[in-house]
Amino acid sequence: MFRMANPARFMRVSAAVLPWCAGATALLLAGALILALFVAPPDYQQGEAVRIMYVHVPAAYMASLVYVVVAVASAVALIWRHPLADIAAQEAAPLGAGFTLICLVSGSLWGEPMWGTWWVWDARLTSVLVLFFLYLGYIALIHAFDDPTRGAKAGAVLALVGVVNLPIIKFSVDWWSTLHQPESIFRLGGPTIATSMLWPLGVMALGFTLFFVTLLLVRMRSRLLAAKIRALRLAA
Amino acid sequence: MAGIGHFLAMGGYAIFVWPAFAIAALVMAGLAVQSVAGYRRRRRELARLDHEDAP
Numbered sequence: 001m002f003r004m005a006n007p008a009r010f011m012r013v014s015a016a017v018l019p020w021c022a023g024a025t026a027l028l029l030a031g032a033l034i035l036a037l038f039v040a041p042p043d044y045q046q047g048e049a050v051r052i053m054y055v056h057v058p059a060a061y062m063a064s065l066v067y068v069v070v071a072v073a074s075a076v077a078l079i080w081r082h083p084l085a086d087i088a089a090q091e092a093a094p095l096g097a098g099f100t101l102i103c104l105v106s107g108s109l110w111g112e113p114m115w116g117t118w119w120v121w122d123a124r125l126t127s128v129l130v131l132f133f134l135y136l137g138y139i140a141l142i143h144a145f146d147d148p149t150r151g152a153k154a155g156a157v158l159a160l161v162g163v164v165n166l167p168i169i170k171f172s173v174d175w176w177s178t179l180h181q182p183e184s185i186f187r188l189g190g191p192t193i194a195t196s197m198l199w200p201l202g203v204m205a206l207g208f209t210l211f212f213v214t215l216l217l218v219r220m221r222s223r224l225l226a227a228k229i230r231a232l233r234l235a236a
Numbered sequence: 237m238a239g240i241g242h243f244l245a246m247g248g249y250a251i252f253v254w255p256a257f258a259i260a261a262l263v264m265a266g267l268a269v270q271s272v273a274g275y276r277r278r279r280r281e282l283a284r285l286d287h288e289d290a291p
Contacts, residue, residue: 037243037257048247052256059260098263106256113252211264218271225278232285 007224014217021214028207035200052110058205059102064166066096071163074156086152090142091219095212097135115179123172124180134162
């Protein structure tokens with residue numbers, strides 16, 4: 001794992017992997033869009049409004065998944081002081097904030113026709129809003145210090161403290177009464193959602209995941225290039 | 237053409253469904269453009285510096 005995390009090796013491996021990731025992302029997202037808009041059936045209760053699910057659910061899943069990436073990378077950075085780990089955490093965070101924003105806005109657009117309200121201050125919606133602010137706070141904090149290593153350390157600590165929010169998001173629909181429906185996919189006893197909807201949802205979620213991986217690689221490569229540029233400038 | 241109109245109407249939910257897809261497209265395209273543009277800028281910068289280094 002640590003040999004993989006050597007920056008020179010990372011540049012070599014990521015250069016080889018990147019075109020495949022980008023190509024697969026484009027194919028999956030295009031395919032998922034066709035499935036979501038044309039192939040998946042309308043819901044017997046929600047009608048065509050259910051198509052918002054194909055944006056909302058993958059975005060929600062990514063919002064939490066990317067936070068796990070930020071937190072794990074932060075832990076690795078704090079414990080082993082590996083420079084690539086800090087870069088991974090810092091470059092993943094804006095992507096996670098983007099997915100969380102998509103989740104919140106699409107959820108609002110789904111809530112109005114189905115619940116009759118754009119927003120309620122219930123546990124699920126509020127904890128996801130907290131996740132959004134955690135991302136923003138993390139991004140602000142890492143840039144708040146003159147010394148970037150201190151910023152990175154403070155950010156890593158915040159990211160780890162924020163992990164408590166993840167189980168709150170996940171179980172909020174079971175612990176508190178809420179307008180939000182309970183978990184229908186990753187649940188004991190299997191999904192309760194129809195296969196004809198689960199399948200397009202899975203392709204979209206995979207597309208979102210690869211989109212994240214592709215952009216994370218691009219952004220990490222970009223950061224390593226920036227470090228190289230700084231080193232060259234200092235040497236000149 | 238009724239087919240397209242019917243599709244765009246999204247069973248009366250057009251004003252909710254299309255903005256939801258639009259926000260996803262907008263945010264994801266924005267992130268992609270920002271990430272790739274920064275990467276390309278640094279690659280050009282590095283190429284320029286390498287060039288200056290060479291005699």
